Amino acid sequence: MFDLLSEDYIVAVVREAHRILRPSGLLCVSSLSSGVGGPSRLVSSAWPRVHALRPALVGGCRPLDLLARVAPSQWKVQQHFELAPFGVPSEVVVAARGDALQLLHAEG
Numbered sequence: 001m002f003d004l005l006s007e008d009y010i011v012a013v014v015r016e017a018h019r020i021l022r023p024s025g026l027l028c029v030s031s032l033s034s035g036v037g038g039p040s041r042l043v044s045s046a047w048p049r050v051h052a053l054r055p056a057l058v059g060g061c062r063p064l065d066l067l068a069r070v071a072p073s074q075w076k077v078q079q080h081f082e083l084a085p086f087g088v089p090s091e092v093v094v095a096a097r098g099d100a101l102q103l104l105h106a107e108g
Contacts (some may be wrong), residue, residue: 002030002062007031010069018074023099027075031064032098033082033091040084065095 002010017027035041044063051062071079075095082091 001031001061002029002066003064004059014071015068018097023097026078026094026096027068027070028068028092028094029066030090030092031066032061033089034063034065035089036059036082039087043084044085044089045066063089064091066091070095072098084096 002013005013014027014029023026032047033044040097047058047061047063051058051060067077067080070093071104074096077093077095079094082089082090084090
């Protein structure tokens with residue numbers, strides 16, 4: 001749940017995941033997102049204002065763009081989902097280490 005982490009910590013977590021994962025390893029991250037349709041975008045647009053005034057009201061979460069945090073030079077996105085159950089927008093990204101793709105092609 002990256003929406004609970006500071007920007008610096010998100011960078012550190014993604015970097016460390018790349019370091020410790022085997023070449024066949026996958027990274028799966030989720031976060032509150034900017035929305036996928038009218039109602040969820042409305043919820044998402046109000047969220048930062050509430051977070052700025054009283055973070056506890058939204059559990060400390062804030063909308064993020066996950067794809068921007070998974071660098072294409074290091075990761076290859078395998079799956080990307082955006083959903084909004086009950087109007088609360090979420091995003092999920094599953095990415096393989098970039099070198100994992102090179103290894104698969106070399107073995108194939």
